[in-house]
Amino acid sequence: MKIVRHIANLGYGSRKQVQALFREGRVTDAAGEVLYTDDPVDHDAIRIDGEALDPAPGLCVLLHKPVGYTCSTKDTGRLVYDLLPTRWRQRDPVLSTVGRLDRETSGLLLLTDDGGLLHRIISPKAQLPKVYEATLAQPLRGDEAATFASGTLLLESETKPLLPAELEVIEPLRVRLTLHEGRYHQVRRMFAAVGNHVSALYRSRIGGLALDDLPEGQWRLLDAADLARLFGTDAA
Structure with a gap:
């Protein structure tokens, strides 16, 4: 995938806006060298204004949802997406909630942009408790x-x-x-x-995932070990 399209899909702006970031010299590698739109470079090596890129597609997020927030991108009022980085609303693939908690329910909520993972979690075959x-x-x-x-x-x-x-x-x-x-x-x-x-x-x-000590309204990215616990495949 072209680097401009990749960065745009992460929510940093339209392709035109991302191209402007390159022209302004704001896109660099980890060493601070300016990158160009045709440079072959891995996701982890890219910096914008010196900051690493947001997570690549395939992320899964655990959120401690407070009461009063809706699992929607369109409803009025407070949305769970308000608790996440603003750019993440513009990601492609879209970041979706894995099932829903109603406005008056709090607690553990998962979000992912990985359609296969989403369906694996909610599948009746999984029967995750x-x-x-x-x-x-x-x-x-x-x-x-x-x-x-x-x-x-x-x-x-x-x-x-x-x-x-x-x-x-x-x-x-x-x-x-x-x-x-x-x-x-x-x-x-x-x-x-x-x-x-x-x-x-x-x-x-x-499944095997709990909120532990994650404060209300906070979130964290899940790694492979977390997903193993979710599905009960953690060898430990």
């Missing part, structure tokens, strides 16, 4: 764990039962729920189906 911690409006009745684990629970307006899910009581009004699929507003609808209401919801884990 997703762990949520929910604060409930009312105490549990006592039969919810058995109902969720039965594999027979039907959500309103659906005809296919949910896969079995595991419920763990943390405190009288606080529970941990592990899902093996991802349906629309699934946690909230599951508790609505048993006569309760979720007043706060937080996703703490997907």
Whole structure:
């Protein structure tokens, strides 16, 4: 791929704008030597204004999503993309959320520009466990764990039962729920189906990946070891 097109696809501007960066001598190699548009050079060796390029295509990002942010590029109000570098909205391939967390749900959110990785994560075949911690409006009745684990629970307006899910009581009004699929507003609808209401919801884990100590509103890039943990293939 031509160097101008590569840099433009990373969100640094249109091809015309990137060509202007070259004319102004702002694109250099790691040693500070000015680069030209026809120079054969690797991604990692390119600098713009002395700074390394943003990650190459194929990145995967772990974000600690706060309440109040929407997983969309078009909605009004605060978007999860507001928490990432501004240029990343213009990347090609596009940086997409891996599934969604609704506006009032916080916690672990993955984003990637790798379509194959995205589909591998969300594929029903993967059945990556997703762990949520929910604060409930009312105490549990006592039969919810058995109902969720039965594999027979039907959500309103659906005809296919949910896969079995595991419920763990943390405190009288606080529970941990592990899902093996991802349906629309699934946690909230599951508790609505048993006569309760979720007043706060937080996703703490997907597969073998957890937020750990990542502060709310912050993000980090995932490496090969992180992806191995995500899919449970970490030899450690």
